[in-house]
Amino acid sequence: MQEFQNIGLIGRTESESTTASLERLIAFLELGGYTIVLEANTARALSYHNAKTSSKDRLGESCDLVIVVGGDGSLLAAARALAKYSVPLLGVNRGRLGFLTDITPDQLESKVGDVLSGKYLAESRFLLDMSITRNGKIEGGGSALNDVVLHPGEYIRMIEFELYIDGQFVYKQRSDGLIISTPTGSTAYALSGGGPIMHPKLDAIVLVPLNPHTLSSRPIVVEGSSEFMLVVSEKNTTNPHVTCDGAHQFVTSPGDIIRIHKKPHRLTLIHPLDHNFYETCRTKLNWQIKKS
Structure with missing residues (x-):
C-alpha cells in the first residue's frame, strides 16, 4: 500500500x-x-x-x-x-x-x-506557542513556525519591556522590539535584524533585539526548551503589538505578560x-x- x-x-x-x-x-x-x-x-x-x-x-x-x-x-x-x-x-x-x-x-x-x-527526505521542525495575559486572564495567543515578534505597531516609537528566560531575569530593554525565532525563522525576519543563520536541525531559539537603545545588546541563542516571558512596561506611551509569523497580530497594554515556549506538536517537512x-x-x- x-x-x-x-x-x-x-x-x-x-x-x-x-x-x-x-x-x-x-x-x-x-x-x-x-x-x-x-x-x-x-x-x-x-x-x-x-x-x-x-x-x-x-x-x-x-x-x-x-x-x-x-x-x-x-x-x-x-x-x-x-x-x-x-x-x-x-x-x-x-x-x-x-x-x-x-x-x-x-x-x-x-x-x-x-x-x-x-x-x-523528512525533516522535523518545531513551532512556538504564544499567549498574552492581562490581569491574570489570557487575552489572546497564537503559534508560529518562524517567529514571534514584539514591535511598536503603527507608531515608530521605542518600547520598553522586561525579558525573563526560564524564570530568570535577563534584562530591561528599550528598543523597537524583539524577535524570538526558531531555526526555521532564522533565515527570515531575524536574519534581516542581524541574527545568525541556524541549521534547521538545531534545537535552539534565537532572540534578536530590534534597534536596541544600547549598542551592547546582541542576539542570544538559547536551548529550544526555554520558556520566555516578556513584561510590557507600564511606562510605554503606546501599545506594543505582538505578531506570529507576521500574520496574526495582537495589541498589548502596559503590564501585559507575553509567554512563549515550544509547541508540543512538531511539523514534518518533506523535501x-x-x-x-x-x-x-x-x-x-x-x-x-x-x-x-
Whole structure:
C-alpha cells in the first residue's frame, strides 16, 4: 500500500500562476489514482474539479500528505493550522524566496512523483506557542513556525519591556522590539535584524533585539526548551503589538505578560532527495559560488 494516498492541496488563491500549477497537480494526481482533498478557499478558486473539499483547520483529519502551492507564507499558514495532526507538508514554490517551498514549477510532476513513490527526505521542525495575559486572564495567543515578534505597531516609537528566560531575569530593554525565532525563522525576519543563520536541525531559539537603545545588546541563542516571558512596561506611551509569523497580530497594554515556549506538536517537512540546506542558502541568499 502506498504511504501517501489521500493528498490535500492548498494554494495561494489570488495567483494565476498558482492556479495553473494546481490544475497541473490535480491532473497528475488523478492520473495516479490518488484521492485529492482541496482546501475550501483553494477549491473556490479553481474553475473545475471533482475533488473533496475541507477547511484548512480540518484538512489534516483526512490526508496523509498536504502539498502547498505558493510561497513561504502559504506554507507557514498551513503549518500553523496542521501541525496538531502530524500530517507532513510538501511545498511547491510559487512565491518569491521559497526557503520552505523547494519544488520549482518546472519540476512539479517529477519531484512530486518521486515523493509519492517514497523518494524523499523528512525533516522535523518545531513551532512556538504564544499567549498574552492581562490581569491574570489570557487575552489572546497564537503559534508560529518562524517567529514571534514584539514591535511598536503603527507608531515608530521605542518600547520598553522586561525579558525573563526560564524564570530568570535577563534584562530591561528599550528598543523597537524583539524577535524570538526558531531555526526555521532564522533565515527570515531575524536574519534581516542581524541574527545568525541556524541549521534547521538545531534545537535552539534565537532572540534578536530590534534597534536596541544600547549598542551592547546582541542576539542570544538559547536551548529550544526555554520558556520566555516578556513584561510590557507600564511606562510605554503606546501599545506594543505582538505578531506570529507576521500574520496574526495582537495589541498589548502596559503590564501585559507575553509567554512563549515550544509547541508540543512538531511539523514534518518533506523535501526531494536532492534537497541541501546549504545549497538553498547559496541560491536564496546569493552567496558566492565557487568556480569550477
